[in-house]
Amino acid sequence: MKLGLIGLPMSGKTTIFNALTGANRPTDVAVPGKIDVQIAVVNVPDPYLEPLAEIFNPRKIVPAQIAYADIGGLAKGISSGGLSGPFRNELNQMDGFLHVARAFEDSNIPHPDGSIDAQRDLDTLDTEFLLADMMVVERRIERLKEELSKGKDRAANTRELEQLERLQASLEAETPLRELGIPPAEQRALRGYSFLTLKPKLVLVNIGEEAQPTEAFVSVEGQHDRPLAIQGELEAEIAQLEPEEAADFMQEYGITESVRDRVIRASYDLLHIQTFFTVGDDEVRAWPHPIGATAQEAAGVIHSDLQRGFIRAEIIPAPDLIELGGLAEARQVGKLRQEGKEYIMQNNDVMTVKFNV
Numbered sequence: 001m002k003l004g005l006i007g008l009p010m011s012g013k014t015t016i017f018n019a020l021t022g023a024n025r026p027t028d029v030a031v032p033g034k035i036d037v038q039i040a041v042v043n044v045p046d047p048y049l050e051p052l053a054e055i056f057n058p059r060k061i062v063p064a065q066i067a068y069a070d071i072g073g074l075a076k077g078i079s080s081g082g083l084s085g086p087f088r089n090e091l092n093q094m095d096g097f098l099h100v101a102r103a104f105e106d107s108n109i110p111h112p113d114g115s116i117d118a119q120r121d122l123d124t125l126d127t128e129f130l131l132a133d134m135m136v137v138e139r140r141i142e143r144l145k146e147e148l149s150k151g152k153d154r155a156a157n158t159r160e161l162e163q164l165e166r167l168q169a170s171l172e173a174e175t176p177l178r179e180l181g182i183p184p185a186e187q188r189a190l191r192g193y194s195f196l197t198l199k200p201k202l203v204l205v206n207i208g209e210e211a212q213p214t215e216a217f218v219s220v221e222g223q224h225d226r227p228l229a230i231q232g233e234l235e236a237e238i239a240q241l242e243p244e245e246a247a248d249f250m251q252e253y254g255i256t257e258s259v260r261d262r263v264i265r266a267s268y269d270l271l272h273i274q275t276f277f278t279v280g281d282d283e284v285r286a287w288p289h290p291i292g293a294t295a296q297e298a299a300g301v302i303h304s305d306l307q308r309g310f311i312r313a314e315i316i317p318a319p320d321l322i323e324l325g326g327l328a329e330a331r332q333v334g335k336l337r338q339e340g341k342e343y344i345m346q347n348n349d350v351m352t353v354k355f356n357v
Contacts, residue, residue: 001288002039002067002093003267005204006074007100008121010109012206012232014038016100017070019235019259025070035086036072041065044264044275046286048318048348052277053284055326060283064275066267069094075112076124079132088132092194096270097201098263099125104208104232118205126176129196134171136193137164171197200270203227204263209234209253228266235259274347277318278302279327289345296341299353309357315339318348327352 005020007013014027021040044064053061071090078087101118102111113120144161148154163186170180176197182190190198205227234253238246239260250258268274272291276298277284289301295315300307315337316330330336345351 001065001095001267001271001273002069003096003098003270004069004071004091004094005098005100006071006125008102008125009075009112011100011102011121012104013100014070014072015232015236016098016204016206016230016259017068019230019232019239020068020263021260022239024240034073035084035090036070037090038070038072039067041067042260042264044268044286044288045261046275048277048322049284049286051322052279052318052350055322056279056281056284058279058281058284060285062283062285064286064288066264066288068098074125074128076128079128079135083132088194091196094199096199096267098204098267099201100204100206100232101227103205103229106208122203126197127174130171130174130176133177133195133197134168136195137168137171140164140193141168167195176201202266202270205229206232228262230259230263231255232259274345276345276347276349276351278352279321279350291347293345294341295339295343295345295351295353298345298351299355302353305357306353306355309355310341311354311356312341313339313343313354314352315343316350317346318350321350 005013005017012027014025017023017038017040018025018027021042023038023040025038042065044066046063049061049063069090073087083091099122101122102116103118105116141161141164144157144164148157148161167177167180170177177195178198178200182198187198207229209231231253235255235258238249238255238258241249246258250256268288273288274291275286275288277286287298287301289298293301295313296307296310299310299313314327316327316335320335321327321330324330324333324335327336
């Protein structure tokens, strides 16, 4: 899982990256139009991982992880003539975006447009991504029409052309492709285009220390689904503290949950991800996987051989396993279920795969 932090200059994007990852990256080095990417991997907090490890005493404990990328250099006009190859390549690698919008006043950090308007800033970068996708569609449509005029692959090219013309109409109406409700199968067919507006996006509104979160929510109301209000500068300072000192600091400022925990949970929701576990003397591991995945598909997250040779899986919810104290105890009381390849995995399932290759 890799999520890219995007935002206009002076939005506090790098500050929030530091708050999320515990990094101490300079906040004044990005140059508009010049790509600058920093990546950090963050462990996903999990209430069941340590209790499971206490039961099995494994050699390794492996939490789930998310990679966050601070993508600097995005600015108004960046899509003119099409995004450059390096920009496009970096953005294409992301599974989704965290879009940072500035809602704080600071005379020492002047806004490039001269005033604070979170909605305007969100719309600016959204428009750049719309234009970038539109150019991809227009170029492909032109190529398909050329091939059709020569009689090449008429049936396949006609289907693709009709599909792209529907997408073109949406983009021309300034509607991001993610809002079209494109079925998963069709989305998979579109992966080769790496449309930026098809990728899921979460808005992070960067507010000042004295601002109330509700003020930031109102500023982008109706345009984005449940934006998160974040006191970026304050949270970045907390991320640099030792745990006990950070807890005292959070209590002083009335912060009940760290920005890292809030955004990681929101990232899982954004990507429709949940967790299952594998357990044993060798390791106890948390595995992120798509919500709705079957047991056989989840086995493939561990290793392709397990998916290919899948026979069945033993399943038990992590809370039940922790309460019972082990797999043998769970088996004795009939809590360890045998499930086939079509079983839909539930959040926090513990799975043992039986396979043969």
